[in-house]
Amino acid sequence: MTVDVVLPCLDEAAALPGVLGALPAGYRAIVVDNGSTDGSAEVAAAHGAVVVHEGRRGFGAAVHAGVLAAEADLVAILDADGSLDPKDLPRLAAPVLAGEADLVLGRRRPIPRSAWPLHARIANRALARTIRRATGLPVHDLGPMRVARRTQLLGLALQDRRSGYPLEMLLAAAQAGLRIRELDVPYRPRIGRSKVTGTVRGTLTAVADMRRILRERRGDPANRRNAPNR
Template sequence: MTVDVVLPCLDEAAALPGVLGALPEGYRAIVVDNGSTDGSAAVAAAHGAVVVHEARRGFGAAVHAGLLAAEADVVAILDADGSLDPRDLPRLAGPVLADEADLVLGRRRPVPRSAWPFHARVANRVLARTIRRATGLPLHDLGPMRVARRSRLLDLGLLDRRSGYPLEMLLAAVQAGLRVRELDVPYRPRIGRSKVTGTVRGTLTAVADMRRILRERRADPAVRRKAPNS
């Protein structure tokens, strides 16, 4: 069984060798270069990854490009910064492969606690509480490590191409009746400089994107939006 692993990437040349080297057998890396200037694409290719280039900046844009490039029935999404261990992917993929869940999220457990900046933990806690109220799901984290069947993700018709993409995916999955599960995964200090949750500015931008997604879904929860062609 092959699982395609989509890794959105912006200047992660230092972390990529370790991340790609830790992928389990049967897991194929698709590194989506989102405008790196540190040679990340060349490093990824040298370590056997399929490399996709996405000029539009944004987490959602990179992940969407990776989903379009994927060929496996089951896909995983994983940060390329070394904060999450690819060796945990089979545990998350298990329920999907066994048809016991449609979308499995990795709940980040920081090791050590300082691996997850305080401002980011607080923002995530508030967001998780809002998600529990909106969906009824007992979720604690909007984790970046997740596994699902490719066709189900594409059928959700996600439109956000920035930091709101992970939340839009979850809300659309619940609206579509998908079975969502959360499993714990260790979360370690990332390699290199953070572009999002490691900075206050990045966290505020992500929070603003996610608030926008929540407003849109609340205002029009019954509308099934169509995905763009690219």
């Protein structure tokens, strides 16, 4: 069995050797370089990863490019910064392989607690609460570690190319009737500087993107037409 692991990457040269080296047997890395200037693409290639270049900046743009490049039936999504352990991927893949779930999310449990900045935890908790109230989905985290079948991911026809992509995936999957499950995963301090949730500005940008997705999914077509830089 082969599982393709999509790793969106922006300046993660320091973390990539450890992340790629920890991938379990049968898990193939697809590193999507999103405009790195630190040699991340070269590091990824030297460690055996398939490297895809995506010029359009954004988490959604990078992940979408990786899913398109994937060939395996099962696709995992994982941050390339070392905060999440690739060795947890088989545990997330197991319910999908067993036919018990269609999309499995890793619910982050910070070790130590400071691994997840307070402002990011608060924003994530508030968004998850909003999602539970709006959709009834029993989710508590919008984290980036996920496993699903490639055909089902592509079938969702996700449009967001920024920070709203993880939420759009979740809402579209629920609307499509996919079975969604959360499993706890340890979340450790990332290697290097965070470009998104490690800063207040990055967190606010992500929250704004996700709130826009919520508005759009509630059926206001004007929001979708006027969404910037999708």
